[in-house]
Amino acid sequence: MDTAAYILEKVAPIFNKRGYIGASLSDLTAATGMTKGAIYGNFSNKEDLAIKAFNYNLRKAIYPLFDLISKQPDALTKLKVVTDYHRGHYERVADMGGCPMLRVSSDTQHTNPLLFDKAQRLSQTFLNGLIEILNEGKHSDQLRQDFDSMTYAKVILSMIEGATSLAFTHHDESFLAVAMDSIDMLIEEKLKT
Amino acid sequence: MDTAAYILEKVAPIFNKRGYIGASLSDLTAATGMTKGAIYGNFSNKEDLAIKAFNYNLRKAIYPLFDLISKQPDALTKLKVVTDYHRGHYERVADMGGCPMLRVSSDTQHTNPLLFDKAQRLSQTFLNGLIEILNEGKHSDQLRQDFDSMTYAKVILSMIEGATSLAFTHHDESFLAVAMDSIDMLIEEKLKT
DNA sequence: AAGAAAATATACCGATCGGTATATAAGCCT
C-alpha cells in the first residue's frame, strides 16, 4: 500500500486551507492519523511535502483543464472549454479550500520563494496558453486579427482569478457564473470574426 | 509621542507580507526596533494588533477610494474614479506587499474567522457600493435600464480583484492597466445610454 | 531636584514548532 500517496491525499487540502507555510506538523499528523515517523519516512521535510501537496492540488484543480484544452480541435471550442470548466470550479476546489494557485501566490510571495516561483510559473503557463489559443484563432480566421492577444489574455485571466477569489470569500459561486458569461460575451462580440 | 501609531505603521506591512497569522512577534519586534514590552503595552495581543494593522492598511489602500467616490457628482464620474484609482493601485500597495483585502481573505478563511469576517464584510461593502452606483446611473438616465446591476457589479469587481492579484504574482502592473481599460470599455458599450 | 506615574526593556513561562534518533511493529524471504 502506498502510504506516501495516502498522506498526500489527506494532507493536500490541509495545506491549501491552513496555508502552505502555516500548516503545522501536528495539523498534518491529525489529518492523516499517522505519526511524524510515517511522514518523515516518506518525505524529506515539510517543504518537500508542501510542494508535492501543491502539485497534488494542481492535478485536481487545473491540469484537467489543460488536458481538456489540448483535446479541442480549434480556438473557439478551446475558449468555450475554459469558461465551462470554471463554471464548475467552485464545486471542484471547494473541498480543498479554494484555488491552490491563488492560495499559494498570495501565501508564499514574501515567505517561500521556491513555492512562489512555482505558482508564478503556473500562472504564466496559463496566460501563455490563453495567448496561444487567441493566436491560433487568428490564424484559422475564427478570430479577428485586429486585437492584441496578450491584452485579452490578461483580461480573461483576471476575470477568472478574480471571480474565483470572490466566489470563495463570499461562498457564492455566482461570481464565477456571471464572470464566465461575461467572458463568453466578450469573445462573441469583440474577438470573433 | 504616539508609540501605538508608530508600531502600527511599522508593523502593518509586515502583517500584509508575512501573513496576518504567519507574522511572528519576533518579526514585529524586528520591524519596529522595539521590544515585546512596548508592543504589549500598547496592544492587548497579536490578534488585536493584526486587526488594527489590517485597518491601517485599508485606510491607505481602499478607504481613499471610498472617499473619492462619495465626492463625485454622478454615476459615470464615480465609475471613472474607480477605474482610475486602480490604475495606480499597484504602486499604491506595493510597499505593503499587495492588496490587504485579497491577502486577508485568502489568508484567514480557514484560520481566523474574526479577520476573515472583516475581509468579507469589506468586500461586500465594495460590491454594494458598485451596485449602488449602477442603480444611481439608471435613475439619472446616465445608464441603461435593461441590465442587472448586481451582475455587472460582480463582473467589475472580479476584474479588479483578479487584475490586482495577477499584477502582484507577476510583478506587472499592466494587468491592472488592461483590466481597467476593459472595464471602461464595458461601461461605454454596454451600460451607458 | 525629588518622587510618583507611565512606558519600555528584560527575563522568564509553558506550549508548540520542525526535525531526528531510537524503538517497535509489519511485511517478506527461505
Add this chain to the structure above:
DNA sequence: AGGCTTATATACCGATCGGTATATTTTCTT
C-alpha cells in the same frame, strides 16, 4: 517459524512561539 528488511511509532532535541511578571528607564508633577 525464524531472521532480515522496511516502515511506522515513540521519545526526545534545541529553537521559537505567544504571552506575562518584573525590572528598569523615561516622563511628568511639584
